[in-house]
Amino acid sequence: MSGPIADTRPPHGLKDGAIRPIRTLIVDDEPLARRGLVLRLAGHPDIEIVGECGDGAAAIAQVHRLQPELMFLDVQMPGADGFATLGQIPAAEMPLVVFVTAYDHYAIQAFEASAVDYLLKPVDERRLEQSLERVRQAREHRAALGHCSQLLELLGGLSGRPPLELDEALQPDALEQLQRDERLSVRDGGRVVRVPLHSIRWIDAAGDYMCIHTDDDTLVLRATMRELERQLDPRRFPRIHRSTIVNARRVIETRPHSNGESFLRLDCGQELKLSRSYRDRLQLLQ
Template sequence: MTSLRTLVVDDEPLARNLLKACLEDIPEIEVIGECQNGREAVQAVLELNPDLMFLDIQMPGMNGFDVVKALQADAMPMVVFSTAYQQYALDAFDVHAVDYLLKPLEEDRLQRAVERALDRFQKADSEIENKTPLIGAIDRIAKKIHRQGITGQDAPPAPEKPAGPKKIAIKDSETVTMVPETEIDWVDAAGDYMCIHVKGTTHIMRCTMKELLGKLDEAVFKRVHRSTIVNLERIEQVKPHTKGEYFLFLDCGERLKVSRNYRESIKEFLSGAA
């Protein structure tokens, strides 16, 4: 069985201990060290040569991206970033991170990150592809982090919502597609994957229904079935079905069923059809 020699880096003792405790329950992980700041992390990587590093982004002094910048490509382990700020997800992918974890930590999300690391480790070629991040992207990201003053001790609140439509980052292999939230028609679930339907195109996103709903505007996107989310602004007609169920007809031509358990989520639309 493949075992990944793993380093845990976080300036917060509680977060570090929680992550270690969760990793101890995963047989494919062997925690070989822990660090409380970026400088310790760089030294530990050079001395221990880990396969995988769980790396906090917001740390005082040397943040997570600074750590990656300080390491040479041939010494770079696979990286899973951890952060309390959703806006750094795309930056994490820019440097070929295996994954990123949003705090507070969710164990099922951690398990999926480990599975991705194992998959990348097993697919790595003789040139150690899994240890080659896009180092050139680090300067831009590190400068942005320092400009915004993001550190572990004095992290400001999340930035105000930017002008223009919010975008959802959908990662497919090494490509990230930014989809404007307002262009999403509806979403259906297929296990741990979300099929996001946008103007006749379907994008596949690896996440849970709960995770995706947390990223979308709750006033516009509603769950109408255990496996379906709809953009309320796409609804053209609502027709009653049987036993308290309804059909929604969207402006893209799609027909969706509203189960009885979720009819309250679109009650403003259903009021005229009841």
């Protein structure tokens, strides 16, 4: 007699030809509790256990090393409890979190910590399935938001502006507007400095910093020549030396020098060297 027909449909979270299990870390100071959760999760093919640990310090280290997408985190642990542990994980490394606890009064605090869900010990199979469904939905949502965020940041980067809002990016002329932006935006630590293009005289490099010389001041910012070049129109702001960009509109005189080099005099009296490697830019300055 033939046996039952096997179910060939892909399991939850898996698609034909695109299997990417949810990398999962289990954190609990009780070895038996960890073992029980591992056994229950074994019945879910889209869950891959990548690590286990028994305290907050180890959890922080494992999150950094393993980069899990999901963490089952015990609330009550010696040393740093589950909430304190979360507070020490950088936002960029934060996995989805399901708290595991023996006390339901931690539920509100769990959701305030932006947990996907919380489970009461001993873990019920049906509740575990509900939590995993929430995890799958949260994972899809996070992926969509991450993709959107990267796209908006890329669009904003065309003019050096901070990342666009979604409604800005959806405007039909969004790219044209970005390219017409009349300010240079430079990220400097936690701030964004926006400099009117017409006020820039020249820009030069000083080690790991860039000096933007304007009509009013000299801004010293931690940036790279490549970052600034990407944002500036090379016809208006040609590079004239490996460490210098000039505002072509501010050049009032060019003077040839030996070895194919030239000197440029700006309307403020400053002289800059146009090196031999960039002498093709001379036509933009005349």
